[in-house]
Every structure is written in C-alpha cells, then in structure tokens.
Amino acid sequence: MADAATLVGALRAAGETTRLRLLALLADGEHSVKDLTEILDQSQPRVSRHLKLLADAGLVTRNAEGAWAYYRLADDAAADLGRWLVARLDADDQERAGDRQRLDAVRNAQQAQAAAYFAKVAGRWDEFRRLHVPEAAVEAAILEAVEGREVDLLIDLGTGTGRMLELLRDHYRRAIGLDASREMIAIARAKLTAANIGHAQVRLGDIADLDGNGAEADLIVIHQVLHYFDDPGRAIAQARRALRPGGEMLIVDFAPHDHEFLRTEHAHRRLGLSEGQMAGWARSAGLRVAHLTSFPPTNTAEGLTVCLWRLEDEQDSR
Ligand SMILES: C[S@@+](CC[C@H](N)C(=O)[O-])C[C@H]1O[C@@H](n2cnc3c(N)ncnc32)[C@H](O)[C@@H]1O
Numbered sequence: 001m002a003d004a005a006t007l008v009g010a011l012r013a014a015g016e017t018t019r020l021r022l023l024a025l026l027a028d029g030e031h032s033v034k035d036l037t038e039i040l041d042q043s044q045p046r047v048s049r050h051l052k053l054l055a056d057a058g059l060v061t062r063n064a065e066g067a068w069a070y071y072r073l074a075d076d077a078a079a080d081l082g083r084w085l086v087a088r089l090d091a092d093d094q095e096r097a098g099d100r101q102r103l104d105a106v107r108n109a110q111q112a113q114a115a116a117y118f119a120k121v122a123g124r125w126d127e128f129r130r131l132h133v134p135e136a137a138v139e140a141a142i143l144e145a146v147e148g149r150e151v152d153l154l155i156d157l158g159t160g161t162g163r164m165l166e167l168l169r170d171h172y173r174r175a176i177g178l179d180a181s182r183e184m185i186a187i188a189r190a191k192l193t194a195a196n197i198g199h200a201q202v203r204l205g206d207i208a209d210l211d212g213n214g215a216e217a218d219l220i221v222i223h224q225v226l227h228y229f230d231d232p233g234r235a236i237a238q239a240r241r242a243l244r245p246g247g248e249m250l251i252v253d254f255a256p257h258d259h260e261f262l263r264t265e266h267a268h269r270r271l272g273l274s275e276g277q278m279a280g281w282a283r284s285a286g287l288r289v290a291h292l293t294s295f296p297p298t299n300t301a302e303g304l305t306v307c308l309w310r311l312e313d314e315q316d317s318r
Pocket of ligand 1: 164
C-alpha cells in the first residue's frame with residue numbers, strides 16, 4: 001500500500017517514454033548508468049536525470065559503487081506500479097525490441113572482454129587467485145561448510161582452473177565444473193586428470209544458459225565469479241535453476257571495496273557484494289542467507305575482505 005501522493009509521484013515519473021524504457025530495461029535486471037546510456041543512445045547527464053526522477057519517485061533504487069552507479073527496480077509499492085506497467089508493454093514493440101537488442105550487444109561485448117581477460121590469465125590463475133586474499137582460511141571454512149553433508153552432485157559455476165573441484169574432492173559423489181573460458185577449462189581438465197579426480201568433469205558453458213532441466217545439484221559453488229557480472233542477482237537466479245529442492249549454494253566473493261583498478265585492469269564489474277544485496281538477491285531467487293562469514297585481508301594495504309555466504313532453499317529446514 002502507498003499513499004496517494006506517492007502513487008501520483010510514481011505515475012508522473014513513469015509517464016514519459018524514456019523513463020518507461022528505463023523501467024522496462026531495469027525489469028530485466030540491474031544495470032549501470034554507463035550501460036543504460038549506451039543502450040538508450042542518449043547523453044549520460046540526460047539518462048542520469050531520468051534515473052534520478054525515477055529514484056525520487058521510489059520506482060528504482062540507486063547503488064553507487066566507486067566510479068559507477070547501478071540501478072534496479074525498487075521493492076516497494078511504487079515500484080509495483082512500474083512492474084505493472086512494464087508487464088503490459090508490448091514485447092514486440094519496435095523500440096523495446098531495439099533496446100533489448102542493444103542490451104544483448106552490451107552484454108556480449110562485456111562477456112567477450114571478460115573472456116579475453118581470462119584467456120590471457122588462465123595459465124597463471126592459480127598464482128593470481130591467492131594474491132591479497134586469506135585463501136587458506138576461506139578454503140578451511142568451505143570444507144567445514146560441506147562437512148557431513150550428503151552431496152550426490154556438486155556443480156561448480158565459473159570453475160576456472162577447477163580448484164573447488166579439487167578442494168572438495170572427498171565430499172561429493174560426482175561433480176560438474178562449468179566455465180565460459182576454453183583456456184580455463186583446458187587447465188582444469190588437465191589438473192583433474194593429473195590429480196586422478198575421475199568423479200568430476202568440466203564443461204564449457206555459460207551460467208546464463210543453465211536451463212534447469214533436471215535441477216538436481218545438492219550443492220552449487222560460485223567461488224569468486226559474481227563480481228564479473230553486472231547483475232549478480234540474475235546469475236544467482238539462473239544458478240538456482242540447477243539446484244534441487246532443499247539444496248544449498250556456497251558463494252565466495254569480495255565484500256564491498258573501492259579498488260577501481262580491479263575494473264580497469266582485471267575485468268571486474270562489481271566492487272564487491274554487500275550483505276544487504278546478497279540477502280535481496282537470495283530472496284528473489286527463493287533462497288535465504290543461512291550463514292555469512294567474513295575473512296579480513298592478509299595484506300591490509302591492498303588486501304580485500306572475502307565473504308562466504310551459505311544460501312539455503314527457503315523451504316529447507318536442515
Ligand atoms: C575469478 S575466476 C574464478 C575461478 C574459480 N572459481 C576460482 O575461484 O579459482 C572466474 C571464472 O568465472 C568464469 N566465468 C565468468 N563469467 C562466466 C559465465 N557467464 N559463465 C561461466 N563462467 C564464467 C571465468 O571464465 C573464470 O574462469
């Protein structure tokens with residue numbers, strides 16, 4: 001429920017073509033102002049002005065992250081009005097179809113950029129991944145989290161060089177590691193063979209294409225992957241499709257930070273993930289945060305805090 005003034009404000013804000021297009025784009029997920037500017041092909045000050053009007057009316061929320069700001073649809077009553085309007089927009093409308101095409105092009109360009117980065121660093125990833133993070137403590141906590149849990153199938157999304165498959169080898173009956181980088185997959189495959197881990201396999205694939213046919217994973221691990229996504233919530237919802245009812249998701253990623261160079265030099269998109277964001281993304285995916293552990297950096301000058309989230313199926317009462 002909302003009072004009349006709030007609803008009138010929301011109606012006024014939504015009642016304009018560009019702002020309706022923005023609402024339609026944000027109904028599909030979180031986007032940065034930078035991407036929205038590219039998709040709408042309008043100047044950044046103009047797009048920012050429209051976004052501010054939508055935010056002032058309670059239709060969208062803004063999250064500033066370093067030099068970028070991300071927007072998403074808000075969760076309250078005013079935003080319901082936005083969702084209601086977007087649901088009634090003709091999906092085949094020419095302008096909408098054009099926006100969707102440009103959105104796909106922006107996403108593809110970002111993926112290509114990330115793929116080029118991972119192709120370049122794949123050979124040195126095992127050395128890279130230890131830099132500035134309390135790896136031993138995080139891995140011990142991951143092992144502790146799965147201890148005693150029956151895992152018939154584990155799926156490791158964004159498996160990279162397959163470290164999680166190796167670490168958890170004694171805790172699953174079978175495992176699949178999925179990664180979008182051919183170079184990473186080749187290294188992971190060689191690693192599994194060398195370590196004689198025959199009950200895990202790796203596959204080339206995209207988290208966005210998980211279809212959920214036969215959703216059967218008991219445990220899904222997403223270790224240091226989500227900060228490469230503009231919309232980590234969307235990736236979590238996609239991953240959720242492969243989880244069996246009552247299954248659990250382990251997510252390891254950085255806490256919010258201000259190391260902008262990780263975007264420019266290391267293909268990161270999000271400067272860490274906050275507690276509140278994770279709670280919201282989990283809720284939208286039908287999961288809940290059962291446990292959060294934070295690991296302070298080993299090197300305090302450049303180090304980053306790492307978080308381990310355990311997400312449970314909302315219906316689970318383990
Ligand atoms: C930082 S590495 C982490 C690898 C591994 N989980 C680890 O912690 O060592 C991120 C991995 O996610 C993969 N990745 C990024 N976007 C992906 C997507 N959309 N689908 C599948 N894998 C993706 C990259 O290719 C890369 O191997």
